[in-house]
Amino acid sequence: MSTEEDDFYGKHGEPKKFDPSFRGPISKRSCTDIICCLIFFFAIIGYCIVGIVAWTHGDPRKVVYPTNSRGEFCGQLGGPNEHKPFLFYFNILKCANPLVLLEFQCPTTQTCVSECPKSFESFISSYALLNVKPEKWRYYIQFCKPGFNDSTKRPVQVFTDGDCPAFLTPSKPFAGRCFPDLETVKGVVKVGNMTAFKDANGGSVNATEMLEAAKGANIVREARMVAMKIFEDYTKSWYWILIGMSITLVVSLLFVILLRFIAAFMVWLTILLVIAVLGYGIYHCYMEYTQLKGIPGSDVTIKDLGFQTDLRVYLHLRQTWLAFMIILAILEVIIILMLIFLRKRILIAIALLKEASRAVGRIMSTLAYPIITFLLLLVCVAYWGVTAVFLSTSGEAVYKVVANETSCKEYNMKTCNPNTFNVSNTTRQCPEAQCLFAFYGGESYYHRYLILFQFYNVFLFFWLTNFVIALGQVTLAGAFASYYWAFNKPADLPTFPVFSSMGRALRYHTGSLAFGSLLLAIVQVIRVLLEYIDQKVKGAKNKVAQFILSCLKCCFWCLEKFLKFLNRNAYIMIAIYGKSFCASARDAFFLLMRNIIRVIVLDKVTDFLLFLGKLLIVGGVGVLGFFFFTNRISMFEDRAPALNYYWIPLLTLIVGSYFVAHGFFSVYGMCVDTLFLCFCEDLERNDGSPERPYYTSQELRDILYRKEYDSPQTPQTLEE
Numbered sequence: 001m002s003t004e005e006d007d008f009y010g011k012h013g014e015p016k017k018f019d020p021s022f023r024g025p026i027s028k029r030s031c032t033d034i035i036c037c038l039i040f041f042f043a044i045i046g047y048c049i050v051g052i053v054a055w056t057h058g059d060p061r062k063v064v065y066p067t068n069s070r071g072e073f074c075g076q077l078g079g080p081n082e083h084k085p086f087l088f089y090f091n092i093l094k095c096a097n098p099l100v101l102l103e104f105q106c107p108t109t110q111t112c113v114s115e116c117p118k119s120f121e122s123f124i125s126s127y128a129l130l131n132v133k134p135e136k137w138r139y140y141i142q143f144c145k146p147g148f149n150d151s152t153k154r155p156v157q158v159f160t161d162g163d164c165p166a167f168l169t170p171s172k173p174f175a176g177r178c179f180p181d182l183e184t185v186k187g188v189v190k191v192g193n194m195t196a197f198k199d200a201n202g203g204s205v206n207a208t209e210m211l212e213a214a215k216g217a218n219i220v221r222e223a224r225m226v227a228m229k230i231f232e233d234y235t236k237s238w239y240w241i242l243i244g245m246s247i248t249l250v251v252s253l254l255f256v257i258l259l260r261f262i263a264a265f266m267v268w269l270t271i272l273l274v275i276a277v278l279g280y281g282i283y284h285c286y287m288e289y290t291q292l293k294g295i296p297g298s299d300v301t302i303k304d305l306g307f308q309t310d311l312r313v314y315l316h317l318r319q320t321w322l323a324f325m326i327i328l329a330i331l332e333v334i335i336i337l338m339l340i341f342l343r344k345r346i347l348i349a350i351a352l353l354k355e356a357s358r359a360v361g362r363i364m365s366t367l368a369y370p371i372i373t374f375l376l377l378l379v380c381v382a383y384w385g386v387t388a389v390f391l392s393t394s395g396e397a398v399y400k401v402v403a404n405e406t407s408c409k410e411y412n413m414k415t416c417n418p419n420t421f422n423v424s425n426t427t428r429q430c431p432e433a434q435c436l437f438a439f440y441g442g443e444s445y446y447h448r449y450l451i452l453f454q455f456y457n458v459f460l461f462f463w464l465t466n467f468v469i470a471l472g473q474v475t476l477a478g479a480f481a482s483y484y485w486a487f488n489k490p491a492d493l494p495t496f497p498v499f500s501s502m503g504r505a506l507r508y509h510t511g512s513l514a515f516g517s518l519l520l521a522i523v524q525v526i527r528v529l530l531e532y533i534d535q536k537v538k539g540a541k542n543k544v545a546q547f548i549l550s551c552l553k554c555c556f557w558c559l560e561k562f563l564k565f566l567n568r569n570a571y572i573m574i575a576i577y578g579k580s581f582c583a584s585a586r587d588a589f590f591l592l593m594r595n596i597i598r599v600i601v602l603d604k605v606t607d608f609l610l611f612l613g614k615l616l617i618v619g620g621v622g623v624l625g626f627f628f629f630t631n632r633i634s635m636f637e638d639r640a641p642a643l644n645y646y647w648i649p650l651l652t653l654i655v656g657s658y659f660v661a662h663g664f665f666s667v668y669g670m671c672v673d674t675l676f677l678c679f680c681e682d683l684e685r686n687d688g689s690p691e692r693p694y695y696t697s698q699e700l701r702d703i704l705y706r707k708e709y710d711s712p713q714t715p716q717t718l719e720e
Contacts, residue, residue, distance in 0.1 A: 025481050025501070029508050029578030036518065036581075037511030040467075047460045050453050051387045058390025066112075066176045070418065071399070071437040074112035074176065084112035087177045088143055090165040107402045107413075109162050109434060113143055116178035117168040124155050143168060162434055229644040236641035237649040240628070241656065248621050248657040252664040255613060256367070260357035264350050270613050271339060271346075277619060278332040285325035292318045335612075342605050349606040355697060356671040359483045362490050365498045366479055366671070370663035373472040377465055384461040391454050401426055403433035462524045466517035470571055474513060475502040476670040478575035484678040485695055501575060509574050512581040516567040523560045530556065572674050588677065595680045606672050610665050617661045622654045 031037070065073035066087035075085030090109040126140040130151055141149055144164035158164050171178040258266050292298040298318045314320045339346075360366060399421075403412045408430035421427065421435035478501025486492035494500050505513065530553050537545045569588035570581060577584065592599050627633050629646040643649065679696055686692040 025478050025485070025504070025576050026578055029504070031508050031511065032574070032578065032580040033509075033511030033515045035511070036515040040463075040510065040514035040518075043460060043463070046456070047464075050456055051383065051390075054387050054390035054394060054453065054457075057394035059393050060389055061393075067110075067437055068112050069110045069434075069436040072112065081112035084114045085176060086113050086116055086173050087111075088113045088116065088165075088171075089178065090162070092169075092180060107400075107436065109145070109165075109436065111143065111145060113178070116171040116173050117143065119168070119170055121168040123158065123164050123166055127151075127155055140164070140168070160432060162432070230648050233641075233643045233645055233648050234652075236643060237629070240641065241649055241653050244621055244625050244653045245656045245660055247624075248617060248660045251617050251621070252661050253367070255617065256357070256360060256664055256668065259353055260361050263354045263357060264347075266613075267346065267350050267353065267609055270609070270616050274335065274612050274616050274619075275332065277616070277623075278328055278335070281328045282325055282332065285321045285328065288315075289318055289321040289325060292316070292321070338608065342608070345605040346609070349609050352606050352672055352675070353609070353668075355675055356668055358489075358697075359480050359671050359675065360667065362483055362493060363479050363497050365496075366476055366667050367664060369472060369476060369498060370666060373468060374659075374663070376468040376471075380461060380464045380468060384457060387457050388454065391450060391457065394450065399435050399437055401430075401433050402436050403430045408433055458528070459521060459525050462521035463514075463517055466520045466524075467513055470513040470517050470567065471502070471505055473568055473670060474505040474509065474571045474575045476667060477501070477572040477674045478504060480671045480674040481572070481576045481678055484675055484682075487693070487695060504578070505575070508578060512574055512584070513571070515581045516570060516585075520560065520563050520567060523556055523563060527553065527556050527560065568670075568673065569677065572677050575674075576678075591677060591680055594684075599676075607669060610668055610672075614658070614661045614665045618654060618658045621657045622650070625650050625653045 061073050061076060065076050067073060068081070068087060072081055073079055074081050074087050076082060088111055090111075092108075121136075121140055123140060126136050130137045137151065141164065145162075148163045150158075150163075153163070159166060170181040172181045173179075255266065295316075298316060300317060301319055399416050399418050401411050401414045401416045401421075403426075408426075411426050411430055411433060414426075416424070416426065416435040418435045418437075426433050426435075475498060479497040482494055482497045482501070483489065530549060534546070534549045534553070537549060566585055566589065569592060570585035573579065573584035573588045573591075574581065577587075579587070628636060628640055629643060629650050631637050631640045633640070682695050686694050688694050
């Protein structure tokens, strides 16, 4: 071997030696990365303990039901307020106080009621008509503190003790709370049909004064209305969404099957269809842009229009279609340029896809494995979500003193105990002070470390999801490696290659998978923290800090992508040889570096073609769904549901179709990467002689093994 070759292999490791006993994924292997396996095991136990503690202390009712001033839930089944589902504020004007920004509850008495007030009422007028119209009095006192029915108590004393609200205004329930029924007519704010009304002291209250207090209610109302419309759209279109995703499933499966028999035709057809679809999209956007010329209102900019819940409004703007046309044109140019530069590599990629199709065809169970990955990820997401909710609701009820900010400033907003408040020094110094429920929290040992529990929940979520993905990659890699290294295909294939590979991974390499997942989880958590800090820094408008954070975010994004690439190839080596994570990552990295030209011009071209296939299927189903939900298909015009926002089910269909197609093509991608690494090792182990034959097919070997794909220093082992 020459000095030049010695330098090359010194930098990138020694090539694999011929081993006559090697027949693919070795069966005699031992446990790897045991320390990390133990850490992972104890981390899961700790995660279960955190979940148990959260479920013990947490109470999801705190995010479902509103809470009154006593800390009781409104509308809870079996509770004291079971038939009182709405929360009523004695003085809604105090909800506009800046203190509300610091507390979850408004600094005013709140009580649970069976219905919101329907008309203007005054306590004084109701009290005056007590003997004439007792039903009016009975109606009013239902909005007082529970149990109040003292008709002998003078109004002044009632207001001093805070037993009843001074007045009632027409209200509507929003998110379980009664907010004034405000509306703006020609710039004039009204409550019901009035612009002003009298309070308990005879003063005038302008409806505009209530606007600030009700702004949050308006937002809640709009969000609630949108949510109800979206829910209604889902109830009308869910089965059509499932039908669309089923079409994606069938088309993806058909695409995979056809690749096995007519790979070249399918690849070229995919390329041409993607270019044609993008070209038609550009033409359609141009025609819409031209037709809107001169139409009133079409020249309004998106910025001036603001956010609209009905996205169809944007389709009447020329700027929208211009933006679509530019985006599609850029995408079209990028794809065409990439195809021009990669035109000589497409035939090579087709050969690699053919081999991958044969492998998938021999091991059809690999196409069903993404379902297992999806179910495991669903369990991880569900556990994380439930634990997060229980942790966030595990605080105790905290009560604060609400008093006059001038005369009782030293007592205002201090923590109090409602059971002993009436005999405390605060009531003696400030008779009008009240002890009201503020929020859920606490100063106990558990609550001081609550933020650490939440952080642990997020960290374990990332670790477990990455572990599930790693398990899927190792399982598929082991199955496809068994196919490649089977000399007589399919006779030498194991009986259950997928389950055998999964069993090896769980039995021997849980620690290695946990180690690779841990590295990725640490980087992802750091990225989440950087995003959180970035949001805080944006409020301070510190340009230097924002620049540093942007650089850090970019660096960690690149690091995450590199780790994903390294982990993926390391898992392939783990599936084949059963080494530890670090040793497998080193071997995979050096093997790729010794074949860096092949990696660039062959493997990544195949990934690009698979991406085009995924884009074509998802885009085709998305276009079909668009025409269906907008009643543009005459055959199904009567069957298409009438929707409030057609883009909601359409977007759901596109996202769902993407995950379905991605499930199939991810199997293909893993197959291509595994076969590619196996092929590179095959060239180093064997020379094509009867004693050391190649395991790959003749067609694939003739195309992949060429001088221009090898590094200049790599020695040639085949006779030219």
